Amino acid sequence: MDNEMTLSFRAISDNEALARIAITSFLSILDPTIEELSEIKTVVSEAVTNAIIHGYDEDPNGIVTVQASRNGREITISILDQGIGIENVTKAMEPLYTTKPMLERSGMGFTIMESFTDQLTVQSELGKGTAVTFKKQFQPVEEPLYVR
Amino acid sequence: MQHHIEITSEKIAIIRLGGELDHHAARHIREDISQAIYSGYVQDIIWNLEGLQFMDSAGVGLILGRMRDLQVHNGRTLIIKPSSTMEKIFQFSGLGKYIWHDTEQEAIQSLGGILHG
Numbered sequence: 001m002d003n004e005m006t007l008s009f010r011a012i013s014d015n016e017a018l019a020r021i022a023i024t025s026f027l028s029i030l031d032p033t034i035e036e037l038s039e040i041k042t043v044v045s046e047a048v049t050n051a052i053i054h055g056y057d058e059d060p061n062g063i064v065t066v067q068a069s070r071n072g073r074e075i076t077i078s079i080l081d082q083g084i085g086i087e088n089v090t091k092a093m094e095p096l097y098t099t100k101p102m103l104e105r106s107g108m109g110f111t112i113m114e115s116f117t118d119q120l121t122v123q124s125e126l127g128k129g130t131a132v133t134f135k136k137q138f139q140p141v142e143e144p145l146y147v148r
Numbered sequence: 149m150q151h152h153i154e155i156t157s158e159k160i161a162i163i164r165l166g167g168e169l170d171h172h173a174a175r176h177i178r179e180d181i182s183q184a185i186y187s188g189y190v191q192d193i194i195w196n197l198e199g200l201q202f203m204d205s206a207g208v209g210l211i212l213g214r215m216r217d218l219q220v221h222n223g224r225t226l227i228i229k230p231s232s233t234m235e236k237i238f239q240f241s242g243l244g245k246y247i248w249h250d251t252e253q254e255a256i257q258s259l260g261g262i263l264h265g
Contacts, residue, residue, distance in 0.1 A: 013172035020168075020202070038202065038233040045204040049171045095240070103171075104178065104209035108241045112205055115240060 003029075004069045011052040011062035011081070019048045019066050019079075026068050027075065030138045039116040040075070040136060046109040047079035047132040053100065055083025055130055073138040082129040089122050149173035150199070153184055159191035160259050162252060166199035174206040178213065185217045193218065194255045198229035207234070208241045226255050 007022050009015040020041045027037060048064060056062030065080040086092045093114070098107035114120050117134035124130040150166035161184060167173070184190050193214060197203070215225050227247045230238060238244050248255055 013170075013175075016170045016172050017168060020170075035232055038231065039236075041202060042204045042233060042237070045170055045202075049204070049206070053171065104174070104206075104213045105171075106205045106208040106212060106241060108205040108208055108237070111240050112237055115236070 002070045002072065004067075006065060006067050008063050008065045010060045011056035011058060011064055011083075012060050013049070013052055013058065015064070016045055016048050016052070019044050019064075022066065023068060023077070026070070027138075030070070030073060030075075031141045032138055036136075036138055040077075043113045043116050043134060044077065044079065046113050050109055050132070051079055051081035051083065051130065053103065053105075054086070055081035057084070073140065075136050075138065076133065077136075078131055078133040080129065080131050085126040085128055086122070086124040086130055087126060089124050093122065149177065151177045151180070153181065155184065155189055156256065158260065159189060160194060160256055161185075161190040161192070162194045162196060162256070164196045164199060166201075168202040169200055169207045169210070170202070170204050171206040174210045178210060181210075181214055182217055185214065185223075190218075190223070191221060192224040192259050193226070194252065194259070195225070195227045196229055196252055197227065197231070197234060200231070200234070203230075203234050203237065205237065205241070208237060208243065211243065211246075212241075224259060226259065228252065228255050 005026050009018060023044045051064045052058060062083055067078040069076050091097060093110040095111045096107040098105040117136050119135045121133050149168060152164045154162045225246050228250055238247055
């Protein structure tokens with residue numbers, strides 16, 4: 001393991017940006033492409049938003065934890081909450097399925113997370129919480145071309 | 149998160165978004181935009197995402213919600229200048245057909261309007 005990070009914060013929506021900034025800094029050593037970085041930021045944002053609004057129903061007493069580790073160019077990130085849990089994970093992962101249409105949630109969160117990662121696992125237990133873990137292999141950095 | 153709404157005399161709203169659009173930001177701007185639609189000054193919407201540095205599925209929710217608002221008078225929606233990551237998100241969500249690879253001016257013309265000033 002080359003590096004690890006753990007970040008915990010209250011379930012307030014302001015912290016969605018905080019999680020993205022922390023992950024951006026953690027990944028900077030990999031010199032990711034703009035697209036790789038924006039895709040990972042999107043995945044983290046989706047999972048953290050889910051934890052805040054679904055796991056805790058925006059109760060600021062709830063704590064969301066983001067764990068990240070780097071092994072070479074492979075990144076593993078977990079987003080953990082001890083909130084209400086997901087009753088039916090398979091259903092929750094269906095495109096366009098949402099339990100909060102009034103909040104204009106599109107139901108696309110898990111589809112985006114699956115599409116932008118190499119591997120995604122969701123573990124959840126009612127009343128105990130949810131863990132979303134994903135892996136992503138970053139492309140090698142291209143050698144710069146020097147032109148005389 | 150910044151947003152700027154310009155409404156042409158043909159009732160086309162050009163909504164220029166800047167900064168980061170997530171769930172937190174979306175709920176702050178949703179009302180502003182809905183009000184313009186409900187007040188009857190807006191028929192169609194062009195979303196210009198050129199200044200947007202980040203967007204997650206909250207952007208999909210925001211745009212789909214306003215499309216529902218516009219349905220009352222068959223208003224049209226165009227999305228211009230999304231980043232490649234945003235374009236993928238729109239494709240996954242079935243909004244790909246609303247993306248136009250055009251300038252704001254061309255998008256306005258295609259909706260049959262003229263931008264004054």
